[in-house]
Amino acid sequence: MKMMIMQGKIWDRVFEVESKYEPKGPIGKGAYGVVYSCINTLTNEEVAIKKIKVGENPKEALKALRELRILRHVSHNHKNVIALKDVMIPSAKCKDVYLVFELMDADLDTFIRSSPPLPNYVVKYFMFQLLNGLNYLHTANIIHRDLKPGNLLVNAKRDLKICDFGLATTTTKGSSQTQLLATENLGTRGYKAPELLLNCFTYGPSIDVWSVGCIFAELLGGNRLFSAKDKAGQLIKIINILGTQNDSNLRFIPSCDWEAYRLLESQPYTPGIDFKLLFPNADPMGLDLLNKMLQFNPDKRITVAEALQHPYIPSMCNHRKSQPAPLPCHVDVEDSVGVHKIRKMIRDEMLLYRQDALR
Template sequence: MLEKEFFTEYGEASQYQIQEVVGKGSYGVVASAECPHTGGKVAIKKMTNVFEHVSDAIRILREIKLLRLLKHPDIVEIKHIMLPPCRKEFKDIYVVFELMESDLHHVLKVNDDLTPQHHQFFLYQLLRGLKFMHSAHVFHRDLKPKNILANADCKIKICDLGLARVSFTDSPSAVFWTDYVATRWYRAPELCGSFYSNYTPAIDMWSVGCIFAEMLTGKPLFPGKNVVHQLELVTDLLGTPSPITLSRIRNEKARKYLSNMRRKEAVPFTHKFPNVDPVALKLLQRLVAFDPKDRPSAEEALADPYFQGLANVDYEPSRQPISKLEFEFERRKLTRDDVRELMYREILEYHPQMLQEYLQGEENINSHFLYPSGVDQFKQEFARLEEHDEDEEERNSPSIQRKYTSLPRERVCSSDDEGGDSVHAQTSSASVVFTPPQTTSTATRLSSQKTTQIDKAKAAATPVKRSACLVRSDSICASRSVGVSSAVS
């Protein structure tokens, strides 16, 4: 390794000034940090004992890969991953994310007077990110308000791709999953009853519809207590499925169950959602169609009249499907050392010089030599912050559950955790425990009118502008208010 590269890697920890712990759980710790050179803020996630369980390590590897391959303004971005001190023995990973102040779940909870313009702007960004994701033949599979990060300037980003999967068939619709564990309240009906063996991107579009309805009303649309109750709530609103829809269900038990269900008529959406724009209701009705064939794709939804004056196809990019080679490891049984080596290779994507040497066949690069990595400095900083944070917790009121960044981890379920089935709790994703701010300034309303931009998809172009009231957000910085910018950068 070049001497220049050695000292560059050693100094990478000095790129960030770690400030405070903003979340922690069984997966590790999240701290906010600032880059002294740019003044930008980031979230650094320390994941401990990553390779203790091979299945969890594979999920983390999968998501890190997906976030690298799906670079888009509406999908959370990994800024950097710290180079481990030793290639063959490292256990912890430090991932640097862009910092987002809140998530859509808390935005909807805290703001009881969001305007139709907010709803439209949020939904547009969500669909735009999803269009890009689906064009790559990636299905998120766990969309919900907690998995959509948000800033006070109305910018949102899709996160938590721990359950996402890539389809490598000729058609993105031919995907068979046996491990689907999405949160029940936002789960498409075909997944509640295992109606089909081939699922389509329509499973994500159903979740989008549920999220849209929650924006409009401030309440979950289908808060089922169990799978049966979930289907009851769905059919209470949409009516029992038509004979044509039933004929498409290949699962005999599911088809029989729905056929024997008491006949229900659909409730007019104008009755269920009074005082909501009829154009918005028409789109919502399409998104939550019982039959997945009747739901629009993300691209089709973006062309809906609801987005007239906002949508611009020039800022709604697609991409080529992801190559099979990126996920070749999914087709073989991996040992702990196999996953560690694959993870190291992925980390090198953020260290170009070392990646070049690695690809040139210098297999001994950082294999056993333990050099003073920047990770060592981070370990000391995190240990100090965690000790301080534990002292603070003893003096503070009970924490609330929050999430700021992505990457899978064991779920921390509560009894009302958006319908999370206990049978699924062991393998799904968790909310991060967050200590509330000590000052009231972070909970004040950011109500001044500002001009908001919809970002471009990394390409230079004139952004579309929207006028929207900034939303209140619980800042992750306990000592100061959420910063307000005049545009979404």
Template sequence: MSNVVHGQTFEIDNKYKSFRFIGEGAYGIVVSAQDLNTSEKVAIKKTTPFEHQTFCQRTYREIKILLSFSHENIIDIIDIMLVGPTLDSMRDVYIVQSLMDTDLYKLLKTQALSEDHICYFTYQILRGLKYIHSANVLHRDLKPSNLLINTTCDLKICDFGLARVNHPDHDHNGILTEYVATRWYRAPEIMLNSKGYSKSIDIWSVGCIMAEMFRGKPLFPGKHYIDQLSLILDVLGSPTQADQEWIVNDKARNFLDKFKEVKRKPWSDLFINTNANALDLLDKLLTFDPRKRISVEDALAHAYLRPYYDPEDEPVADRPFSFEAEVDDLPVEDLKRKILEEVESFNRRRQMETN
């Protein structure tokens, strides 16, 4: 059955009706719809990824990871449909997910958040990230628009198209550097091109998001990566020699030498009348040296999040996630085959569950 929304034709199962446009981006269009079988409202993302290898690998990553994840603070996949259903005819991918009311980017555009909201949202981001990191996955693109929120303030992390397995066999040095995280939320080690990077890049992004919730605007809105690093160092001050030991790039070290005399700005000057525990957590999230940056487990246990902290209700993944190999260099035809295999496997599992 075909439905036209915002100039796009949706050729999907006729159990979905009442289509409404939500938004669109480089990777596709998102609409809301109603599932006639359950009466639930859902979000349906249509992508046409097979013309570009990059889009194709993002789609594969997202499907592969989200089908293996199950967590209250991570968006789920309810259904996947392909048009057409064979390798040669595959054109569109439809991913059906829970419908959320807004995202943090839109919310911050329209209102200031209360201290309670900031605390609760920060907790939920970290709770979801604990699960992601326990699966040995780096999200790599945490930002307000990738944090979905509903009217009861439940938060879900979405968009895993840039996610990676955190594995010593996969040297992330230089891989997709310019694509990792919207610039304003990028950890300094990504831009300084250190030897690989780790889970701490996601922790930095959480710090940037938390700061933005307090300020109502981004903390480090760099115009380009040099400007981005300059803004970071203007706040954090000159890193010590010990805090630069992880940097192997001579150009990066020479760049940092220009900031030798920069004094650190106290967080209390930037965030006046803000809870001292909140500023202490922010300081630990936005630590320049990734080796000293707080872990997600320690962040959850921080005094600022005490109202919500419950290690008995902060689940982790059953086992580490792994790709059989990273997929950067796979041709589109191979990626198409992998997507088809994932969808067929998903449909078989669902069929078994309903029988």
């Protein structure tokens, strides 16, 4: 396979990609990879190439494996999920992974920060697309676990696509919960559901609904609704806005972080803040939907499918049927599996993707 090396001018990183891809420049940098804008010289199509560092870290390798496994199953099947267009088979050592995506103009975080207050019809359109894509993922038993504006890509037409599946997982078919421990490293604190902050041992797709509610509030107000420096501060911020939770709303946390639980109990009573005061120009039906998403108790949160039927979402949108989701795919591996085996699994996934692309 003919390869070329291009040197990143900003981060001084080396990219090794197929020679048909001509670099234009770096467009993003994440915790475990960088992204370049490129031209496919064979098709004259602009693409984004994401380099994921695997190295010797099994956690980083697992992120790459998760992303590949999920994208191989869901990419190209829904217009609100980012499309994986190509993969580049690495050497046997597989220390870097290169994924080729459709090129979008910016992430939603950049869009929010660079725009004046968004009109209601734009917020509605973004919310419909986000819920539509997430409903497709949840139907496939996939929980994203890291939804935030930075992981939502948009273009000049305001099309929105969900991306970055490095922390995603799958639930067992027919089950609404996963047994994985919700550690502090899971997700981004400002969008993290209470059950994750409380380190609950079980959680389900409702954690994504909470994140969507946080994104919704950010679209309405231009800033994060819940923002704190640590887990304790985050919980206090949530209580200050949503109000003191009664016992029935705390029964879902019998096996959680008791220190955090006692923190909640020690807080003085607060009635919370009415969303109408926080977002005075918002559509009242939008605030009703926001309230249903940001329920402290996950059992009381609206589901994504229910949210799509909410009166806030334009009625014409409710008639746009999503394509059937593929069969669930298992993306996690046992903790005992070492990085070298995960690298082999990554390479196998890439070969399967190439085989599927040739059909």
